[in-house]
Amino acid sequence: AQRVTQPEKLLSVFKGAPVELKCNYSYSGSPELFWYVQYSRQRLQLLLRHISRESIKGFTADLNKGETSFHLKKPFAQEEDSAMYYCALQGAQKLVFGQGTRLTINP
Amino acid sequence: GAGVSQSPSNKVTEKGKDVELRCDPISGHTALYWYRQRLGQGLEFLIYFQGNSAPDKSGLPSDRFSAERTGESVSTLTIQRTQQEDSAVYLCASSKDRPLAGGPGAKNIQYFGAGTRLSVL
Numbered sequence: 001a002q003r004v005t006q007p008e009k010l011l012s013v014f015k016g017a018p019v020e021l022k023c024n025y026s027y028s029g030s031p032e033l034f035w036y037v038q039y040s041r042q043r044l045q046l047l048l049r050h051i052s053r054e055s056i057k058g059f060t061a062d063l064n065k066g067e068t069s070f071h072l073k074k075p076f077a078q079e080e081d082s083a084m085y086y087c088a089l090q091g092a093q094k095l096v097f098g099q100g101t102r103l104t105i106n107p
Numbered sequence: 108g109a110g111v112s113q114s115p116s117n118k119v120t121e122k123g124k125d126v127e128l129r130c131d132p133i134s135g136h137t138a139l140y141w142y143r144q145r146l147g148q149g150l151e152f153l154i155y156f157q158g159n160s161a162p163d164k165s166g167l168p169s170d171r172f173s174a175e176r177t178g179e180s181v182s183t184l185t186i187q188r189t190q191q192e193d194s195a196v197y198l199c200a201s202s203k204d205r206p207l208a209g210g211p212g213a214k215n216i217q218y219f220g221a222g223t224r225l226s227v228l
């Protein structure tokens with residue numbers, strides 16, 4: 001069965017501090033993983049995908065197959081990073097989403 | 108079009124009434140998806156269309172829910188005899204190609220609409 005777990009519903013850090021949003025998955029095949037973000041009053045949008053191995057807005061995420069994790073990291077948080085973040089796993093027919101983590105960056 | 112368009116943006120209805128939600132995908136996108144997001148919860152998959160056929164309807168919660176798609180364009184999600192537990196934001200997404208069409212070109216990236224907020228009184 002496909003499953004995505006984001007253990008933290010809420011995460012609050014100070015501006016300039018490092019951020020790590022956790023994501024663990026369960027999938028029998030070779031996973032394709034994404035992070036989606038939803039800023040206040042905006043629609044859900046793709047932040048990054050593990051295949052492209054790129055850094056977007058200072059965020060990176062590394063797929064760790066041994067730990068079945070795809071944690072999202074940023075070394076220095078900015079206030080504009082405050083948003084809802086969803087980890088997602090691509091299955092044969094659909095994206096399976098985690099419950100989401102609401103990230104708040106305090107000034 | 109510029110993006111995925113959903114209408115109405117808000118819908119308030121009385122319990123027992125039928126509602127119809129509409130999604131206009133990005134032009135040229137063959138795949139279309141419906142999700143439901145209840146307050147404080149994650150996105151729940153409802154149904155996936157490839158063209159006008161639905162290979163996966165596994166997420167539809169009950170037979171009160173149905174969806175159709177005309178060719179590779181508009182889709183409608185219909186909820187009959189609405190119940191209070193149907194209250195949620197209904198999101199539509201489209202992608203250029205089928206879900207496993209990954210690799211370079213990112214044909215399976217899903218682009219989301221702004222959603223329809225449904226409130227059943």
